[in-house]
Amino acid sequence: MTGATTSGELRPHNLARLLRAAHDGAGRATRSELTRGLGLSRGAAAVLVADLAEARLAEERPAPQRARGRPTAILGPHPEGPLALAVDLREDAWTIATAEIGGDLTVREERPHPGNPPEIALGGLAAAIDRHLTELGSRVVGVGVALPGPIRDGRVVDIPHLSWRDVPAADILRADATPIFLGNDAALAGLAEARRGALRGVAVGLHFHVDFDLGGTLLVDGSPLRGARGTTGEVGHMPLGGSDLPCDCGAIGCWALQVGANALLRAMGIPVEPARGRAEALRILDGAAAGDPRCAAALDEVARAFGAGTAALVNALDPQRVTLSGLGVRLHEEAADTFQAAYETGLMAFRRDEPPPVLPAALGGDATLVGASELAFDAFLTPEGLTAWQAAR
Amino acid sequence: MTGATTSGELRPHNLARLLRAAHDGAGRATRSELTRGLGLSRGAAAVLVADLAEARLAEERPAPQRARGRPTAILGPHPEGPLALAVDLREDAWTIATAEIGGDLTVREERPHPGNPPEIALGGLAAAIDRHLTELGSRVVGVGVALPGPIRDGRVVDIPHLSWRDVPAADILRADATPIFLGNDAALAGLAEARRGALRGVAVGLHFHVDFDLGGTLLVDGSPLRGARGTTGEVGHMPLGGSDLPCDCGAIGCWALQVGANALLRAMGIPVEPARGRAEALRILDGAAAGDPRCAAALDEVARAFGAGTAALVNALDPQRVTLSGLGVRLHEEAADTFQAAYETGLMAFRRDEPPPVLPAALGGDATLVGASELAFDAFLTPEGLTAWQAAR
DNA sequence: CCTAATTTGCTCTCGCCGAGAACATAATTG
DNA sequence: CAATTATGTTCTCGGCGAGAGCAAATTAGG
Numbered sequence: 001m002t003g004a005t006t007s008g009e010l011r012p013h014n015l016a017r018l019l020r021a022a023h024d025g026a027g028r029a030t031r032s033e034l035t036r037g038l039g040l041s042r043g044a045a046a047v048l049v050a051d052l053a054e055a056r057l058a059e060e061r062p063a064p065q066r067a068r069g070r071p072t073a074i075l076g077p078h079p080e081g082p083l084a085l086a087v088d089l090r091e092d093a094w095t096i097a098t099a100e101i102g103g104d105l106t107v108r109e110e111r112p113h114p115g116n117p118p119e120i121a122l123g124g125l126a127a128a129i130d131r132h133l134t135e136l137g138s139r140v141v142g143v144g145v146a147l148p149g150p151i152r153d154g155r156v157v158d159i160p161h162l163s164w165r166d167v168p169a170a171d172i173l174r175a176d177a178t179p180i181f182l183g184n185d186a187a188l189a190g191l192a193e194a195r196r197g198a199l200r201g202v203a204v205g206l207h208f209h210v211d212f213d214l215g216g217t218l219l220v221d222g223s224p225l226r227g228a229r230g231t232t233g234e235v236g237h238m239p240l241g242g243s244d245l246p247c248d249c250g251a252i253g254c255w256a257l258q259v260g261a262n263a264l265l266r267a268m269g270i271p272v273e274p275a276r277g278r279a280e281a282l283r284i285l286d287g288a289a290a291g292d293p294r295c296a297a298a299l300d301e302v303a304r305a306f307g308a309g310t311a312a313l314v315n316a317l318d319p320q321r322v323t324l325s326g327l328g329v330r331l332h333e334e335a336a337d338t339f340q341a342a343y344e345t346g347l348m349a350f351r352r353d354e355p356p357p358v359l360p361a362a363l364g365g366d367a368t369l370v371g372a373s374e375l376a377f378d379a380f381l382t383p384e385g386l387t388a389w390q391a392a393r
Numbered sequence: 394m395t396g397a398t399t400s401g402e403l404r405p406h407n408l409a410r411l412l413r414a415a416h417d418g419a420g421r422a423t424r425s426e427l428t429r430g431l432g433l434s435r436g437a438a439a440v441l442v443a444d445l446a447e448a449r450l451a452e453e454r455p456a457p458q459r460a461r462g463r464p465t466a467i468l469g470p471h472p473e474g475p476l477a478l479a480v481d482l483r484e485d486a487w488t489i490a491t492a493e494i495g496g497d498l499t500v501r502e503e504r505p506h507p508g509n510p511p512e513i514a515l516g517g518l519a520a521a522i523d524r525h526l527t528e529l530g531s532r533v534v535g536v537g538v539a540l541p542g543p544i545r546d547g548r549v550v551d552i553p554h555l556s557w558r559d560v561p562a563a564d565i566l567r568a569d570a571t572p573i574f575l576g577n578d579a580a581l582a583g584l585a586e587a588r589r590g591a592l593r594g595v596a597v598g599l600h601f602h603v604d605f606d607l608g609g610t611l612l613v614d615g616s617p618l619r620g621a622r623g624t625t626g627e628v629g630h631m632p633l634g635g636s637d638l639p640c641d642c643g644a645i646g647c648w649a650l651q652v653g654a655n656a657l658l659r660a661m662g663i664p665v666e667p668a669r670g671r672a673e674a675l676r677i678l679d680g681a682a683a684g685d686p687r688c689a690a691a692l693d694e695v696a697r698a699f700g701a702g703t704a705a706l707v708n709a710l711d712p713q714r715v716t717l718s719g720l721g722v723r724l725h726e727e728a729a730d731t732f733q734a735a736y737e738t739g740l741m742a743f744r745r746d747e748p749p750p751v752l753p754a755a756l757g758g759d760a761t762l763v764g765a766s767e768l769a770f771d772a773f774l775t776p777e778g779l780t781a782w783q784a785a786r
Numbered sequence: 787c788c789t790a791a792t793t794t795g796c797t798c799t800c801g802c803c804g805a806g807a808a809c810a811t812a813a814t815t816g
Numbered sequence: 817c818a819a820t821t822a823t824g825t826t827c828t829c830g831g832c833g834a835g836a837g838c839a840a841a842t843t844a845g846g
Binding site: 002003004005006007010013014017038039040150152158165166202203204220225226227228229230231232234235237238239240242249250251252253308311312313315316317318319320321345346347348349350352356 | 400545627704705738743749
């Protein structure tokens, strides 16, 4: 959003700002709060709200009264308003949900998939997406898809755990003219955290999602840092831990190898198989909690690598806060001292006075879906997006 | 610049856009190019140019004729227009220059300083800044200062090579009400490169400045990535090279230790002293070029660490292009094969098809001063900055 | 050297937009 | 029940850029 240049662009621009603010307010923001927050006059707000209602983009409903004075209304989703289709594709299953303005999710379908070949796995998902698009009609303004691997140019994905290479996921999944957006699952979980979780309002935040291995993103002003080719936040693929293991990604000694379920197995001397071992890893964590010294040693080793790498990234990127999701929460909590010691040792001296706090993510398992829906809405909640919607009604 | 919200904000907003575009055009952009580029109507442009001229912010001068049609004019600096004071403070000397709209530099003073204690070194500089501010009068809209160390909260600096800790540089240097902005020298060199050098027009660029050690920044849309505390781009302080040397910064194994003049000395077994050894390092490079095997081995060791670390950061940050300044240019050129091999080995497989090019910076020794002036102008070339200037005349 | 073509600058009118004021409305408070 | 308070509604007003029509200043071509 570069901002309006002509008086004619002012209205669509402010319309988008208002609807975006209502969306960010999670369907709880009142008209008077929004008006004040955006620096609008009450007159301008009245016109904009009327426009939104007429275009079926939003609707006002009564707000619980707080103080004295004439009551205001909550600006929330319209029953026939825009929807984002959010898709979370994991190694073994996928979920499809819808989100309305304000971010409320409704899960619509959830199914396992074979994983390979990618055409089959994605083909089934594409058919399901198509079905939901048909059912929902023109209300769907975009499809956001979370994928567990790096994405190039917004189209192509590699998923090492499934041996997917150069899979043109966007082309396979694209149903009709509905725009489709792909995002890395860890980046989208971070995005969700930045918009509706523990990184809300944080100018620079770092999020790590730990599952089989580790993914992460830097969130700048509420959006993941986008690289030149759209590959966000592969911070796990730096050799931060001095290991010399070869990584599926093709590089050597990647930090991602040292943090996650697979790293726990490796530390216990258990062979690592693709896309297995999540249950085994949980058992190791439980063992450590129960006092098993071998499990505790493995947890310690992983937590140390986790803390040290976090410190390195904090040194380089200077975030205000670090959040964790997936296995990361337990790794951090159940080896808190080890993590903290490695974290503080790795920090530059001047950062040790006030190290950025490391916190569990506020959103639960829905984070990835929330992020996927935000990705789709981001393209819609713009002057252009809303103008197109208005023109189509 | 969030963009205009009201019709009254439109004019200052477009005024700032126009002057910013003229500045970015390095005093070579013509009115018709600017008008087209900004999507303004010719009528609007006429009014804006008249406003700029009346406020003594810019001035039109005849442009060399190119095609047929009525000739247009170049929108360049006004002889009584705004100036930025650019200061480059190095370990042993400082330079003061002015920059006008368009970015043209005029060096005004250059002096050695004792280095310690910081109050004395900065005190002399502060007096000089004060003198120049008095001479130049109200034309100076901001002071940009480049410093060879990390900066916190825009005020405080640590310079490990000089043993400066927690030095409130902004407070010591602040003369009168003229705003002062501090920036890390490597970050400012990168900023200059992004605005007027080899990273111009690049959405995501990575810049490394190599001197005694290595500093770097990520340039996103022409600005250095700013962390939460304003500490930009300490990418050198990640343990990317598997070393276990303690770093002045307080962490261990920092990549910065493995790349730079000091790293060359260390690789030759020569003891490293603070802020010395630049000449010695150049001698090692010359020796390597002349065929001395010990020098060549040292260069190779450093180039390998340089290439490997660059690959790690490219993996994580996905830049479109990487630029080098300072010693980095020679390290890269004179051990090109070693660097390239380490670089490509460290990349994730999918990046090896089209690795981001690594290029020498286009700006010479002025880069830091240019960056400092851009820093000062960035705060001025805004609707608020220009409105204040207009109000003061 | 002259004319047509071309591009840009200037000026004026017009429609659009948000500010702001005045008023209406709907709640709380005591 | 009346005073108070905060918000929504409506209307006027000033400011802004678009766009059209015209003027100006150059080149291309004969």
